[in-house]
Amino acid sequence: MTQELRIALAGLGTVGTGVVRLLEENADEIRARAGRDIRITAVSARDRTRDRGIDIASYAWEDEMAQLAARSDVDVVVELVGGSDGPALALARGALEGGKHLVTANKAMIAHHGAELAAQAEQAGVSLQFEAAVAGGIPVLKGLREGAAANRVERVYGILNGTSNYILSAMEKTGRDFTDILADAQELGYAEADPTFDIEGVDAAHKLAILAAIAFGTRPDFGAVETGGISGVRAADIAQADALGYVIRLIGMTDCAAGEDGKPRLFQRVQPYLVPKSHPLAAVDGPTNAVVVEGNFAGRLLFQGAGAGDGPTASAVVADLVDIARGNPAAPFGLPVASLASSSPADTAERRNRAYLRFVVSDRPGVMAELTAAMRDAGVSIESLIQHGKPEEAGDVLVAIVTHEGPERTVSDALAALAQSDCIAEPPLVLRVLG
Template sequence: MSKALRVALAGLGTVGAGVIKLIDTNREIVERRAGRAIEIVAVSARDRTRDRGVDLARFNWVDDAAELAAREDIDVVVELIGGADGPALTLARRTIAAGRHFVTANKAMIAHHGLGLAGDAEGKGVAFKYEAAVAGGIPVIKGLREGAAANAIGRVYGILNGTCNYILTTMEAEGRDFAEVLGEAQRLGYAEADPSFDIDGVDAAHKLSILASLSFGSKIDFGAAAISGIRHVIAADIAQAQALGYRVRLVGLAEAQPEGSTTAGLFQRVAPCLVPANHPLAHVAGSLNAVVAEGNFVGRLFFEGRGAGEGPTASAVVADLIDIARGEYGPAFAMPVESLAEMAPAPAGERRGRAYLRFSVADRPGVLAEIAAAMRDAGVSIESLIQRGTTPDGGVLVAMVTHEGPERAVSDALARLEGSQSLIGAPMLMHILDV
């Protein structure tokens, strides 16, 4: 048996404590699988006194996480501090520069600085691994980087934020509105006190940009992702969707459109979508995550599991450590950074699809005619329309599903209605996942 892999943990929140518990609990099976022991040597966190349910006295305590990078008694630094910049990024750069392996769960940092860090790691010949950054315990980074590596992947999509899925599926099951369910989720600890990264889709977009890079062999381009969240989904949207045979899910979707087509380029969008009830994503309930990848030889692959929390995230972090212990690691994004393609963002307007539109309107004659005229003038053809009930803002609910057409036509129709006195509040647009 080779000598132990010596690990430092920076950040001792839920996940950090989980990593310690996992290595304590599964020491024997992890050592057999890794071919050597995995030993935590040093730890660092802001508050030394907080009770984390694990014995920290046996580890070296370091006040400044950045010091971990330079320690001769450490092979790998695991960064669980969080944040795209600041101490996490400093630690990442110093660790790699010092020729040590680096493991992180930090999707924001990867979305913003992953290419640079991966390039540095290649230069130093060390591992830069991040299985825990996307979809928690589901080995989807490995699934794309290695499992589906033989395929040209045309589309990757999924449910990448457990908080949003918990809120949407609770709204669905209980017929309640967004604000109420969010408040409850916050009280239960399922949602952050400041939930905007989750519910506005930014967290899912960080993850999506990473999946897109791995899937398409392209550079991460987080800035090009179109992002909208679930704040404006109301109970009536979910009810209408169900009546039409759909479920509402926050879907992150990326497509690589071939050159030469009008939609050529990299398409990335996070938005609430209508998912057909018989699609695998429609069955993903509660805080679960799921990812679908479509390869030109393998067809559709579907991965589902727990996307966050102590146990699943620790499972992913330690899987990375086992790979490092085995010496089974290579370029972070499946190929050297210099081999990753530059893909221009695809023009979203040319993309074709169907859409769900919901308006809250004033209860007086001519309103429906005004909406219908805007649709006609924009070239949007209506597949079905329902006017029933009222919305929380006191308007009458009008919901419709369009026929397939270019997305810009729907945007055009909504632009024509902007400022209309007939509408109460902004309309809701959700694309339909017809894949």
């Protein structure tokens, strides 16, 4: 196979320009590994005149990116625009309908529409590739889909968002609070002007839905991901975790078990966890991603590296292009779409774990008795209870409770009993302990 592979590139932002540079600078290596040239023939972006630090004069320009899918000199459309719907989805559908391979870094689109697009690719006999959609340059999807293919995957979990990980690890190192570190992250370019998707767990949830689908042979179900973020974590929580032998990390976790009806019950959760300092994920700091895959024969596999940025993400995009150039088709989710199971969300009530509960309470007599009585009545076994010595503003104090292992419903019942208490100044923070 010697005919060149012709690329249309939609989106010339950080990743798009990284793809152009990579294809130009590493052309010889890529040719040798792909078995043929990979060449950009056409591009599209919002502003043709913007200086991107690359020369795009030799590429055909399309003002309407949907036209890239209709060009006769294009074999693969690379979508780097983003967004679960709108122009990105229209381009993806148009490319596959036109019999063109599709490569994308768009985790939101794959999490919401991945099964539909995979079915369309199957019908057209073309490839749908999205390695760059999860964990940037880390080949975790390929590792899960191919390297661990012989295993029954038991659990997948990890740090899936670099922005949140930078903020939490910076809070550890400096002792400063969330709002201050978020401002630093925005100034350094680690966080967007609107950081909601990152700090509230949505970005990680998109990635987790994709990982879960590949790991367990199910259809992506983003709507069933239980999602929480880090905006409620205080410097005091970081310090308390440290004193107990933990760090706090935003973790995406998924596992799957058959229900009584034989159908898969899929557990998907993104939430800050207390991670033991002895665990490999505890050492992952800064804007880094790390994913753990636990297989019944392979054991624990750790994938770690840069989860974003022009170089790592462009590397994953071009790796997908090399696979297409070699003629190595792979089912996007590891199985034909018709074989992907429809799952139901797992019932977490009886899921057993330890928990860290942090309350902001009024500094007055009887508060501790009220908290501990609610725990006792709900069946929560308390391992430790810590009251921070100095009252905060308005006479409120922080109280932290670490529970023994027990069903999640007991903690939920205790919090429900305390919901109307006038001693609770703000909603409690609940973090599970990674075990």
